[in-house]
Amino acid sequence: xxxxxxERLLRTAEDLFYADGIRAVGVERILSESGVGRxxxxxxxxxxxxxxxxxxxxxxxxxxxxxxxxxxxxxxxPLAVFDALAERFATADFRGCAFINTMVESADPQSAAHAVAxxxxxxxxxxxxxxxxxxxxAEPDALAGRFLLLMDGAIVTALRERTSDAAHQARDVxxxxxxxxxxxxxxxSDARPSSPTEP
Amino acid sequence: xxxxxxERLLRTAEDLFYADGIRAVGVERILSESGVGRxxxxxxxxxxxxxxxxxxxxxxxxxxxxxxxxxxxxxxxPLAVFDALAERFATADFRGCAFINTMVESADPQSAAHAVAxxxxxxxxxxxxxxxxxxxxAEPDALAGRFLLLMDGAIVTALRERTSDAAHQARDVxxxxxxxxxxxxxxxSDARPSSPTEP
DNA sequence: TCCAAACGGTACTGATCGGTTCCGTTCCTG
DNA sequence: CAGGAACGGAACCGATCAGTACCGTTTGGA
Numbered sequence: 511x512x513x514x515x516x517e518r519l520l521r522t523a524e525d526l527f528y529a530d531g532i533r534a535v536g537v538e539r540i541l542s543e544s545g546v547g548r549x550x551x552x553x554x555x556x557x558x559x560x561x562x563x564x565x566x567x568x569x570x571x572x573x574x575x576x577x578x579x580x581x582x583x584x585x586x587x588p589l590a591v592f593d594a595l596a597e598r599f600a601t602a603d604f605r606g607c608a609f610i611n612t613m614v615e616s617a618d619p620q621s622a623a624h625a626v627a628x629x630x631x632x633x634x635x636x637x638x639x640x641x642x643x644x645x646x647x648a649e650p651d652a653l654a655g656r657f658l659l660l661m662d663g664a665i666v667t668a669l670r671e672r673t674s675d676a677a678h679q680a681r682d683v684x685x686x687x688x689x690x691x692x693x694x695x696x697x698x699s700d701a702r703p704s705s706p707t708e709p
Numbered sequence: 710x711x712x713x714x715x716e717r718l719l720r721t722a723e724d725l726f727y728a729d730g731i732r733a734v735g736v737e738r739i740l741s742e743s744g745v746g747r748x749x750x751x752x753x754x755x756x757x758x759x760x761x762x763x764x765x766x767x768x769x770x771x772x773x774x775x776x777x778x779x780x781x782x783x784x785x786x787p788l789a790v791f792d793a794l795a796e797r798f799a800t801a802d803f804r805g806c807a808f809i810n811t812m813v814e815s816a817d818p819q820s821a822a823h824a825v826a827x828x829x830x831x832x833x834x835x836x837x838x839x840x841x842x843x844x845x846x847a848e849p850d851a852l853a854g855r856f857l858l859l860m861d862g863a864i865v866t867a868l869r870e871r872t873s874d875a876a877h878q879a880r881d882v883x884x885x886x887x888x889x890x891x892x893x894x895x896x897x898s899d900a901r902p903s904s905p906t907e908p
Numbered sequence: 909t910c911c912a913a914a915c916g917g918t919a920c921t922g923a924t925c926g927g928t929t930c931c932g933t934t935c936c937t938g
Numbered sequence: 939c940a941g942g943a944a945c946g947g948a949a950c951c952g953a954t955c956a957g958t959a960c961c962g963t964t965t966g967g968a
Contacts, residue, residue, distance in 0.1 A: 515945065530816045533732050537926060547946035549929080558926065606813060610865055614805060614813040617729045619871070631869060656878055663862020666809055670830060672818070679855055683882060686889060714915065736956060746916035748959080757956065 516554045518544045524565045528608050532562055532615050532623070559622065562612075566626040569608055574633060581641070588641040588657065588688065592681035595661060599668040599677055606669035610662065634658065647691050660684050715753045717743045723764045727807050731761055731814055731822070758821065761811075765825040768807055773832060780840065787840040787856065787887065791880035794860060798867040798876055805868040809861065833857065846890050859883050 522544035526535040537558055541548055555561040577594055584590035598604060605611070609627035616623045638657045642650035660680040667676035721743035725734040736757055740747055754760040776793055783789035797803060804810070808826035815822045837856045841849035859879040866875035 531732070531814060533730070533814075534816065536924070538924075541946095545946080548927085548948080550945055552927070553944080605816065611813045613869060614810045615730060615732075617733065617804060628869060655874075656882055659859070659862040659866050659875060659878055659882075661862075662865040663858040663860075666861040666865055667858050670812060670827060675854075676858060679858055683855055683858075683886065686885065687882065690885060735954070737954080740916095744916080747918085747957085748961095749915055751957070752914080 515544075515546045515550045519546055519551060519554060519561065520565055520568055522546075523561055524569055527562070527565060528569075528605055528611075529603065532612065563622045563626055566608065566612060566623060566630070570626065570630040570633065573608075573630075574637065577634070577637070586641075588638065588645050588647070589681055589684055591638060591641070591657065591661065592664070592677050592684060595664055595668075595680070596674040596677035599664075599674040604668065604672075607662070607665045610665065631658065634661075645688075647688065648694075649691065653687060653691055656687055657684055714743075714745045714749045718745055718750060718753060718760065719764055719767055721745075722760055723768055726761070726764060727768075727804055727810075728802065731811065762821045762825055765808065765811060765822060765829070769825065769829040769832065772807075772829075773836065776833070776836070785840075785843075787837065787844050787846070788880055788883055790837060790840070790856065790860065791863070791876050791883060794863055794867075794879070795873040795876035798863075798873040803867065803871075806861070806864045809864065830857065833860075844887075846887065847893075848890065852886060852890055855886055856883055 519540065523535070523540050526540060526543065537548075537551065540546075540561075541551060551561075555564065577591065580594035580597060581587075581590040584593040609630045612623050612627045618624065635654050635658050638661075639650050639654035642653050642657070647653055660683055664676040664680035667679075668674065718739065722734070722739050725739060725742065736747075736750065739745075739760075740750060750760075754763065776790065779793035779796060780786075780789040783792040808829045811822050811826045817823065834853050834857050837860075838849050838853035841852050841856070846852055859882055863875040863879035866878075867873065
């Protein structure tokens with residue numbers, strides 16, 4: 511069945527890129543493992559880099575919808591993101607964050623892959639900010655940044671230790687931050703952005 | 710002066726590996742930029758992988774001695790590690806942690822490069838633990854793990870944002886953790902079965 | 909002064925890289 | 939049923955990959 515070559519390319523490439531790294535996976539291997547012909551590949555993607563971008567953009571969408579679903583399954587609070595991460599870390603094929611890995615692999619900050627990775631992190635951060643706002647946290651923006659830092663730190667640590675421990679550690683730290691933010695609701699430091707009205 | 714070929718190889722390779730990634734740098738380029746002959750290279754290192762390991766081991770020693778020095782310059786307390794990181798992030802050639810990058814690039818957890826990276830993080834963790842112990846913190850082991858997580862998170866964040874902000878954010882979080890650890894010296898609740906992690 | 913070790917330069921290997929081109933087949937649709 | 943789009947396979951391109959072999963030169967110690 512020679513249909514859906516593009517879809518097969520995307521799925522195969524995503525698995526291989528994530529498992530072994532973008533640079534380590536040649537076009538040859540993507541073709542042989544997906545069963546797509548060489549010509550068909552270059553009919554869909556002008557170059558390997560375009561496939562990389564397409565793969566990352568698809569993964570961004572899927573990963574974030576997965577996160578939304580798992581956060582809801584864990585109660586829907588801001589701390590649930592760490593419960594979701596703990597699940598992720600426990601999977602056998604876990605190899606860190608594909609977007610962090612991409613930024614590490616493609617050194618050039620101007621590259622398209624870099625941009626996709628940056629957009630992904632910004633989207634995740636916006637989502638975490640939403641969760642914090644819904645939780646009536648003062649200064650959700652600053653706290654979202656710290657949550658992202660904890661998430662990335664947990665991911666990198668989990669990649670090294672190959673356990674879910676890092677997610678629980680990060681969760682503990684985030685919980686303390688959250689408790690402190692609630693204890694001191696409005697620090698008269700700078701901006702008072704918007705009223706906490708999200709249900 | 711055709712002397713010290715080995716030293717020139719190590720220095721050149723370290724710069725190139727860190728700037729562009731290990732896989733992205735070919736032997737050809739290391740030779741041309743270092744001025745070392747091809748034969749001389751393989752006289753000193755059986756393969757490129759051996760150069761990689763040698764480079765990482767040298768960097769581990771140098772980086773940690775740099776950290777010790779900068780921590781001392783910033784007062785010698787545990788939080789000074791984040792001040793040191795802030796300095797690092799501000800340098801123009803900052804491209805994350807070479808050891809995190811190595812673990813991301815070399816997917817195989819059995820590889821020699823992976824092992825060097827793991828040893829580096831363990832050594833940094835032991836050093837942070839020392840700083841915490843010297844600061845009379847209860848449960849320095851658990852807190853050292855959280856400090857490491859914050860350091861790695863800050864490094865990854867700084868690589869993405871290209872500012873020193875992440876170091877200050879991580880420092881703030883660490884400061885809160887430190888204050889909490891001093892407020893409640895020994896919590897006899899959950900920390901009992903904590904295994905001493907790596908061998 | 910002499911000699912061996914260390915060196916830089918060049919040519920070469922086979923494998924693989926990303927990418928192009930052509931061909932014959934399969935499939936869906938008009 | 940005809941035609942064109944989408945497809946898989948294979949030959950081929952120049953460039954680059956890690957690694958080997960041989961060359962003549964430079965260097966430092968005996």
